[in-house]
Amino acid sequence: MKNARIIVMAELAYASVCYLAAVGAMLYFIGFVNGLPVPKAINDGPLLDTPTALFIDIGLMALFGVQHSLMARRSFKSWLTRRISPAIERATYCLATTLVFAAVFYFWAPLPTVVWSIDGEPANVFFLTLAFAGWGVMFLATFMLDHFELFGLRQPWRKFRGQSTPPTEFRVSQFYRVVRHPIQSGILVGMWSTSVATLGHCVFAGGMTLYILIGLYFEERDLVREFGRTYLDYRRRVGMLFPLPKREKTDAR
Numbered sequence: 417m418k419n420a421r422i423i424v425m426a427e428l429a430y431a432s433v434c435y436l437a438a439v440g441a442m443l444y445f446i447g448f449v450n451g452l453p454v455p456k457a458i459n460d461g462p463l464l465d466t467p468t469a470l471f472i473d474i475g476l477m478a479l480f481g482v483q484h485s486l487m488a489r490r491s492f493k494s495w496l497t498r499r500i501s502p503a504i505e506r507a508t509y510c511l512a513t514t515l516v517f518a519a520v521f522y523f524w525a526p527l528p529t530v531v532w533s534i535d536g537e538p539a540n541v542f543f544l545t546l547a548f549a550g551w552g553v554m555f556l557a558t559f560m561l562d563h564f565e566l567f568g569l570r571q572p573w574r575k576f577r578g579q580s581t582p583p584t585e586f587r588v589s590q591f592y593r594v595v596r597h598p599i600q601s602g603i604l605v606g607m608w609s610t611s612v613a614t615l616g617h618c619v620f621a622g623g624m625t626l627y628i629l630i631g632l633y634f635e636e637r638d639l640v641r642e643f644g645r646t647y648l649d650y651r652r653r654v655g656m657l658f659p660l661p662k663r664e665k666t667d668a669r
């Protein structure tokens with residue numbers, strides 16, 4: 417009994433460390449992609465020839481895609497939860513994502529060719545403000561779903577309190593009334609809002625965008641499976657990443 421309590425507390429401590437690491441990685445991500453003063457941003461690092469740098473960067477994006485896709489599979493989750501407690505499965509996913517991000521940031525090879533550049537301080541301020549609006553939407557949207565569950569902390573906390581896991585609720589509050597995937601909308605706006613984009617920036621943001629679109633295809637397939645007609649109806653009414661133009665109300669008589 418005492419041992420079981422110690423294990424539950426250790427799981428909670430592990431999930432807390434994973435949570436802090438994941439939030440740190442998310443903050444570093446923002447600094448990395450927006451060229452803010454972090455130890456190594458997207459255009460920093462030793463210059464390699466373009467084919468070598470492209471090979472490394474595309475490989476890093478693929479590594480992220482493989483880790484994310486593999487760990488999101490139901491079959492992988494059931495394999496993992498036969499080996500570790502289900503209470504720390506999500507925290508482990510967050511930790512693995514953090515480690516992959518750390519590798520991406522560390523090994524990223526700069527590709528400094530400028531793809532677009534809009535000169536002037538007003539443009540810099542405008543795009544940085546837009547980027548931060550995107551990151552703000554992303555951050556707030558995590559709370560509109562369940563921030564601590566998404567980052568794997570709520571599950572061991574429930575176990576610690578002796579509470580069972582309630583079934584997943586379908587949520588359509590606040591931003592989720594306007595778009596179906598505000599977390600991903602925020603990430604897209606945050607990544608692409610820049611007055612100067614290098615080739616490296618485009619490879620990173622392009623790779624992430626591709627992954628987001630593929631990931632959303634599978635996420636929505638699961639959501640339709642889980643919530644059926646409710647989700648199909650929601651999908652018809654609400655835009656995926658950006659709001660749908662308002663339709664004229666037709667008189668149904």
Ligand SMILES: C[S@@+](CC[C@H](N)C(=O)[O-])C[C@H]1O[C@@H](n2cnc3c(N)ncnc32)[C@H](O)[C@@H]1O
Nearest residue numbers: 557585586587588592596597598599600601635
């Ligand atoms: C990282 S979150 C991203 C959510 C959403 N794609 C977004 O960009 O805001 C992924 C989890 O959110 C869940 N999810 C997505 N939309 C949801 C909704 N409207 N209600 C409840 N859960 C949702 C998915 O099932 C998945 O487990």
